[in-house]
Amino acid sequence: GKLGRYPPWPGKIVNPPKDLKKPRGKKCFFVKFFGTEDHAWIKVEQLKPYHPHKEEMIKINKGKRFQQAVDAVEEFLRKTKGKDQASSHNSTEEKNRHNSSEERGKQSAGEEKRKASLPEGKVKKGTGEGKKRVSSVSSERGSKSPLKRAQDQSPRKRGRPPKDEKDLTIPESSTVKRVMTGTVAGFKWPPSVSEPVKDSDPHFHHFLLSQTEKPAVCYQAITKKLKVCEEETGSTSIQAADSTAVNGSITPTDKKIGFLGLGLMGSGIVSNLLKMGHTVTVWNRTAEKCDLFIQEGARLGRTPAEVVSTCDITFACVSDPKAAKDLVLGPSGVLQGIRPGKCYVDMSTVDADTVTELAQVIVSRGGRFLEAPVSGNQQLSNDGMLVILAAGDRGLYEDCSSCFQAMGKTSFFLGEVGNAAKMMLIVNMVQGSFMATIAEGLTLAQVTGQSQQTLLDILNQGQLASIFLDQKCQNILQGNFKPDFYLKYIQKDLRLAIALGDSVNHPTPMAAAANEVYKRAKALDQSDNDMSAVYRAYIH
Numbered sequence: 001g002k003l004g005r006y007p008p009w010p011g012k013i014v015n016p017p018k019d020l021k022k023p024r025g026k027k028c029f030f031v032k033f034f035g036t037e038d039h040a041w042i043k044v045e046q047l048k049p050y051h052p053h054k055e056e057m058i059k060i061n062k063g064k065r066f067q068q069a070v071d072a073v074e075e076f077l078r079k080t081k082g083k084d085q086a087s088s089h090n091s092t093e094e095k096n097r098h099n100s101s102e103e104r105g106k107q108s109a110g111e112e113k114r115k116a117s118l119p120e121g122k123v124k125k126g127t128g129e130g131k132k133r134v135s136s137v138s139s140e141r142g143s144k145s146p147l148k149r150a151q152d153q154s155p156r157k158r159g160r161p162p163k164d165e166k167d168l169t170i171p172e173s174s175t176v177k178r179v180m181t182g183t184v185a186g187f188k189w190p191p192s193v194s195e196p197v198k199d200s201d202p203h204f205h206h207f208l209l210s211q212t213e214k215p216a217v218c219y220q221a222i223t224k225k226l227k228v229c230e231e232e233t234g235s236t237s238i239q240a241a242d243s244t245a246v247n248g249s250i251t252p253t254d255k256k257i258g259f260l261g262l263g264l265m266g267s268g269i270v271s272n273l274l275k276m277g278h279t280v281t282v283w284n285r286t287a288e289k290c291d292l293f294i295q296e297g298a299r300l301g302r303t304p305a306e307v308v309s310t311c312d313i314t315f316a317c318v319s320d321p322k323a324a325k326d327l328v329l330g331p332s333g334v335l336q337g338i339r340p341g342k343c344y345v346d347m348s349t350v351d352a353d354t355v356t357e358l359a360q361v362i363v364s365r366g367g368r369f370l371e372a373p374v375s376g377n378q379q380l381s382n383d384g385m386l387v388i389l390a391a392g393d394r395g396l397y398e399d400c401s402s403c404f405q406a407m408g409k410t411s412f413f414l415g416e417v418g419n420a421a422k423m424m425l426i427v428n429m430v431q432g433s434f435m436a437t438i439a440e441g442l443t444l445a446q447v448t449g450q451s452q453q454t455l456l457d458i459l460n461q462g463q464l465a466s467i468f469l470d471q472k473c474q475n476i477l478q479g480n481f482k483p484d485f486y487l488k489y490i491q492k493d494l495r496l497a498i499a500l501g502d503s504v505n506h507p508t509p510m511a512a513a514a515n516e517v518y519k520r521a522k523a524l525d526q527s528d529n530d531m532s533a534v535y536r537a538y539i540h
Contacts, residue, residue: 008057009066010034010050010073011042034076035069204405207412252277253402258311260304260327260334262289264483265347265374266317268381269407274298276406283307304328308337308344313400317347317374320492321354328358340366343396347388349373349428349489351496352418359392359417370396371417373424374408377484385409389427391420422500429497429511432490435472435531436514442476443538452477472532481529488527491518 016022016030016039028043050073058070259270262284273280274296282290283301290300301307304327308314314334318324324346328334334344344362346355350373359369369392376386388404388411390397397413404411414420445455456473459465475481494515501508521527521537 008053008061010057010069012076014039016041033069034072035065204408205410206401206404207410250276250402250405252279252406253313253399255312255399256281256310257403258283258301258307258314260284260307260314260316261318261348262293263317263319264378264486265376265381265386267293268378268383269315269317269347269374269386270298271296271382272384272406273403276402278403278406281307281311303332304334305332305336308334308342309339310337313343313345313396313403315345315347315372315403319348319489321348321350321496324348324350324354324358328361335361335365338362338365338367341368342366343368343370343393343399345370345372345396345400347372347374349424349493349496350421351425351499352421355421356418368393368396369417370400371420372397372400372404372411373420375424375427376408379484381407388412389414389420389423391415392417425493425497425500428490428493429508431468432494432518432531433510433514434468435490436517436534438469438472439476439517439532439535439538442473442535447540475530475532476535481526481533483528483530485531486527487518487521487529487531487533490531491515491522494518 011031011033013029014032020030022028022030023041028041029047030039031042032039054070057066257273257278257280259266259273259280260283262270262282266284267289270280270282270293274293279299280293280297281299281301282293283304283306284290287300290298294300301310304314304316314337316324316327316334318327326333328344338344342365344358344367346358346369355371359371362369370390371392372388372390374381374386374388380386384407386408388408390400390404390411391414394413397411412420412423414423442452442455445452452473456470456477459473460470471484494511498508498511498515501511517537518531518534521534524536526533526536
């Protein structure tokens with residue numbers, strides 16, 4: 001699609017899950033998009049007829065997944081038509097009377113539903129230039145056959161509800177289906193933002209740091225979609241630079257990709273790069289880890305220098321600052337393969353000083369550098385659902401578009417080198433401190449005679465409810481500390497975050513306290529377990 005818009009996509013109106021309330025504001029319907037498992041609330045004014053806009057859509061969208069979606073629409077229409085013919089014993093007049101009476105009967109109930117607001121705190125209202133808007137979606141009434149309830153537990157994207165509300169006579173009857181085509185969401189753009197990367201993954205979103213825009217935009221992910229909320233503050237804003245369709249194909253870059261480091265995160269990343277059709281050469285310190293990826297179609301590099309010299313863009317994901325430096329500066333290291341035009345992307349979570357030093361030596365040899373640490377864990381890496389924080393060479397960031405789409409759900413471009421390292425450490429500081437607090441609460445519950453399971457149930461019903469909270473509590477309750485995020489690495493991140501605070505004389509007492517607990521857990525041989533094993537530091 002053009003800047004700030006999603007290309008059209010076919011879908012049909014379905015009933016939302018029972019526990020999902022409709023956003024306030026203009027009337028909208030819960031839509032399931034053909035060829036995907038994605039759902040979203042779509043405002044009525046964005047609905048357009050399928051057939052009149054079909055050819056226009058096909059011209060705009062050339063992707064394989066889009067064609068599959070159109071095929072699914074046609075198949076749905078054929079089946080619907082067949083069912084209508086099979087049940088044609090009812091006269092046209094009887095059908096009309098049935099529909100009109102049903103519409104009148106359902107309308108009042110539908111109005112009550114439309115007035116229901118999202119739960120408190122789910123959508124923040126705000127003002128400013130960068131507001132989210134919902135782009136056009138088209139629809140046409142299909143058959144009268146009963147509608148199956150969407151099984152998806154939550155919509156993938158909910159927009160900020162508009163203020164005005166007009167009465168509509170469109171029923172939300174369970175006997176009405178709509179075939180639609182259109183976009184889910186887009187963003188209004190400041191004119192300075194450049195064109196987005198084409199052939200983008202529908203589930204993936206780019207964000208650019210803008211130092212000039214006033215409104216701050218905060219993002220809360222819902223599965224692989226985003227809910228966008230805005231606040232009027234004086235802080236730096238992040239503007240969406242590329243948003244794509246609900247579904248569509250990723251066109252892998254024709255550049256040769258290298259990848260160094262096949263740990264918990266790197267393994268999932270490489271697997272997804274290969275699945276999406278990228279040409280990947282891999283290297284790992286222990287070569288045996290490469291075997292699985294060679295079977296999946298990767299090439300084997302003998303040294304980091306060889307990988308860099310034979311590839312256009314080389315990614316690295318290693319454990320800590322020392323490993324990151326050794327990989328670049330050591331014998332047969334990355335620097336040995338750098339020559340003008342070669343690109344290096346460091347995805348390791350390290351401190352800003354380390355990444356700045358690496359950037360300088362890479363650029364001094366004519367190379368291009370991007371830092372791109374990732375927020376997530378092994379499961380999210382395997383699922384291609386990482387959040388990527390990038391900084392450095394903006395052109396290289398754009399060149400990495402198809403790679404980031406393959407491995408993640410969202411990427412942020414944060415400006416100059418060092419910004420991503422700092423932001424990543426702050427994110428992991430918050431996460432590590434929260435994990436220690438969870439462990440502290442569960443152990444306190446146990447020693448005071450309270451049920452840990454009941455504590456989890458209570459937390460899951462409150463405002464702290466999250467996938468992270470539930471998964472980590474389940475790990476503790478089941479005594480399963482198989483690493484999803486190594487305890488030793490979250491402690492490393494806490495240590496680096498505290499040092500970041502020291503460098504600017506900013507107090508970090510919560511992180512410091514949590515760090516002490518993780519250090520005790522490491523002394524109890526929990527380093528190679530999941531971060532949730534910090535629980536064991538509290539057991540007397």
